[in-house]
Amino acid sequence: xxxxxxxxxxxxxxxxxxxxxxxxxxxxxxxxxxxxxxxxxxxxxxxxxxxxxxxxxxxxxxxxxxxxxxxxxxxxxxxxxxxxxxxxxxxxxxxxxxxxxxxxxxxxxxxxxxxxxxxxxxxxxxxxxxxxxxxxxxxxxxxxxxxxxxxxxxxxxxxxxxxxxxxxxxxxxxxxxxxxxxxxxxxxxxxxxxxxxxxxxxxxxxxxxxxxxxxxxxxxxxxxxxxxxxxxxxxxxxxxxxxxxxxxxxxxxxxxxxxxxxxxxxxxxxxxxxxxxxxxxxxxxxxxxxxxxxxxxxxxxxxxxxxxxxxxxxxxxxxxxxxxxxxxxxxxxxxxxxxxxxxxxxxxxxxxxxxxxxx
Ligand SMILES: NC(=O)C1=CN([C@@H]2O[C@H](COP(=O)(O)OP(=O)(O)OC[C@H]3O[C@@H](n4cnc5c(N)ncnc54)[C@H](OP(=O)(O)O)[C@@H]3O)[C@@H](O)[C@H]2O)C=CC1
Ligand SMILES: O=C(CO)COP(=O)(O)O
Ligand SMILES: [Zn+2]
Numbered sequence: 001x002x003x004x005x006x007x008x009x010x011x012x013x014x015x016x017x018x019x020x021x022x023x024x025x026x027x028x029x030x031x032x033x034x035x036x037x038x039x040x041x042x043x044x045x046x047x048x049x050x051x052x053x054x055x056x057x058x059x060x061x062x063x064x065x066x067x068x069x070x071x072x073x074x075x076x077x078x079x080x081x082x083x084x085x086x087x088x089x090x091x092x093x094x095x096x097x098x099x100x101x102x103x104x105x106x107x108x109x110x111x112x113x114x115x116x117x118x119x120x121x122x123x124x125x126x127x128x129x130x131x132x133x134x135x136x137x138x139x140x141x142x143x144x145x146x147x148x149x150x151x152x153x154x155x156x157x158x159x160x161x162x163x164x165x166x167x168x169x170x171x172x173x174x175x176x177x178x179x180x181x182x183x184x185x186x187x188x189x190x191x192x193x194x195x196x197x198x199x200x201x202x203x204x205x206x207x208x209x210x211x212x213x214x215x216x217x218x219x220x221x222x223x224x225x226x227x228x229x230x231x232x233x234x235x236x237x238x239x240x241x242x243x244x245x246x247x248x249x250x251x252x253x254x255x256x257x258x259x260x261x262x263x264x265x266x267x268x269x270x271x272x273x274x275x276x277x278x279x280x281x282x283x284x285x286x287x288x289x290x291x292x293x294x295x296x297x298x299x300x301x302x303x304x305x306x307x308x309x310x311x312x313x314x315x316x317x318x319x320x321x322x323x324x325x326x327x328x329x330x331x332x333x334x335x336x337x338x339x340x341x342x343x344x345x346x347x348x349x350x351x352x353x354x355x356x357x358x359x
Contacts, residue, residue, distance in 0.1 A: 020248050021139050023126075025159035028237050030230060032163040033061075036068050036102070036127070039159050045123055046099025049073045052091060052113050054105040055081050057129045061166055062104050065127060069102075083108040083143055091116040098122060103157075106174070107133035107277060110157075111141040118154040126157035130174035131167050131236040133277055134181050136160060137244030140253045142277075144269060151253050151333070160241065167233035173276065175236055176308040179225060180282025182239050183302055184260045185215040185246075187288035191258030191338040194292075199337050204250045211246040211255035214239050222305040259329060259338030260284030266325035266332055267317065275315045282308045283315070287326065287352055291339045296356070311357040319357070323349040 025042070027035050040049070049069060053062035058079045066075060078094050080087050091112055095101055101124040103113030110126050114135070117124035128136045135142065139156040167175070189208050195201040218225075218239045225232045246255040253261075263284030267275055282303050289296035300310045309315045312322035326349040329340045344352075 017251060020251070021156050022245060022248050023137050023156050023158065023160050023241075026137070026162075026241060027160065028162040028164065028234060028241070030164055032161050033064060033068065033127070033166065036065060036125075036161050037072055039125065039161055040069060040073065040100070040102075043100070043123070043125075043158060045158070047074050048097060048099045049075050050091075050095040050098040050101045051075060051077045052095075052101055052103045052105070052109055052116075053077070053079055054109045055079055057105040057109065061127070061129045065102065065104050080109060080112050083112050085143075088112055088115050088119075088143075092119055095120055095122070100125065100158075102127060104129060106130050107135045107142075110135055111143065114141040114154045114157070115143070115152060123155075123158035126160045128160070128162050128237070128240075129166055130170040131162075131178040131233055131240055132170075132174040132181075133178055134240040134243035134247070134256055136162070136237070137241040138247040138253070138256075139244075140247055142253075142265075144265070151257070156244070156248055162237045162241075164230040164233040164237065167237060168228055168230045172227035172307055173279075175225070175227075175232065176306050177276040177278030177282075178236050178240055179218060179222075179278070179306040180285070180303055180308040181256075181278035182215050182218045182236075182243055183299060183308075184258075184264075184278075184281040184285045185211045185243060185256050186294070186299065187260050187285050187292060187339075188254065188256050188258035190292045190294065191288070191336075192254045194339060195337040201337065204255070207246045207250035207255040210249065211243060214242040214246065219302045222302050225306050227307070254336075258288065258336075259340040260288045262329035262332045262336070262338060262340060263287070263325050266328040267322070270321050270325055270328070271317065275317060279309050279315055283310065283312060283317075283322070284329075286310060286356055288339055290352070290356055291342070312353065313357070319353050320350070322357075323353045326352065
């Protein structure tokens with residue numbers, strides 16, 4: 001092995017063209033939460049655990065996880081209610097002597113743990129309480145910033161424990177949002193291939209194949225995705241893990257995030273907290289697929305079947321904000337070339353919103 005390889009190892013700088021990081025243990029199923037003590041013992045990373053959760057999930061699931069591991073591990077708990085540089089720094093302070101962070105919650109909690117553990121040089125375990133996003137297993141972390149850059153290099157969880165009972169009991173809106181996050185892989189891939197043809201951007205055929213296959217399986221099984229069903233929770237969680245692995249293979253979020261995600265990030269900036277991540281990305285996928293000349297009606301049908309919103313109005317987003325988000329999308333992470341960089345104007349953005357969401 002080259003000396004460069006060792007230099008990379010020593011400095012913990014991950015050259016994503018050479019180095020894929022993947023989760024080690026993945027436990028998905030009924031009562032999976034009960035496996036947490038065993039998973040932590042087998043990881044043997046130390047006794048000091050920071051348990052991180054969100055305001056809602058702390059009571060519902062955080063308390064259960066705490067009761068399973070306290071006594072066996074030296075436990076500190078913290079509830080985080082947003083993902084900002086400040087909230088991440090606070091987690092880093094509280095967790096400065098932790099051997100491991102256990103993140104119990106939605107995407108914001110998991111991403112916070114991902115970044116804090118990466119910066120603290122310790123591992124984290126992902127305990128999703130909802131199948132609402134494909135960051136469950138990914139090595140990327142999404143953070144809104146003023147510059148518009150929203151995806152950071154981090155590391156994947158060392159283990160994932162996804163309890164299908166808990167995920168099935170979460171509001172269906174969250175599960176549908178996770179499905180929409182997966183369905184958006186279709187246009188993310190088209191954007192990546194476009195950037196490859198037009199700009200010579202390097203693509204990963206393996207990451208593309210896995211990402212596309214994940215979306216295809218989900219769409220094929222759309223009729224099985226129902227509220228309050230552990231089978232549905234299991235299907236969607238597996239898809240989210242698979243999509244996260246595609247990102248790890250790519251070394252970027254490219255196979256799962258294109259123009260539809262930039263639109264989603266723009267919506268989040270214009271109306272923070274109004275629309276779930278996957279919901280906004282799903283709505284953006286319809287426009288992106290239309291512009292790519294693909295089967296945008298098929299995308300809309302799949303989203304509807306799953307119970308995900310297909311129009312800005314359904315999520316309380318006024319048309320003019322949706323049009324503004326479409327214009328703003330290209331300012332977000334401008335180095336990521338997508339179909340939305342191909343000449344959208346204010347007039348065409350407004351016309352697209354009117355036409356695609358009124359039919
Ligand atoms: N790193 C990556 O690769 C990816 C990252 N993301 C990021 O993830 C985030 C989106 O994740 P998402 O989960 O949609 O949003 P949030 O983490 O904001 O969660 C949405 C809401 O759902 C609540 N919730 C979670 N689980 C349950 C449950 N079991 N019962 C009731 N309520 C529950 C949360 O509670 P609480 O208040 O307790 O938090 C929160 O209020 C975004 O920041 C996005 O950018 C998305 C995709 C990929
Ligand atoms: O949401 C993601 C994939 O679903 C991650 O994408 P971003 O890199 O756009 O944050
Ligand atoms: Zn996403």
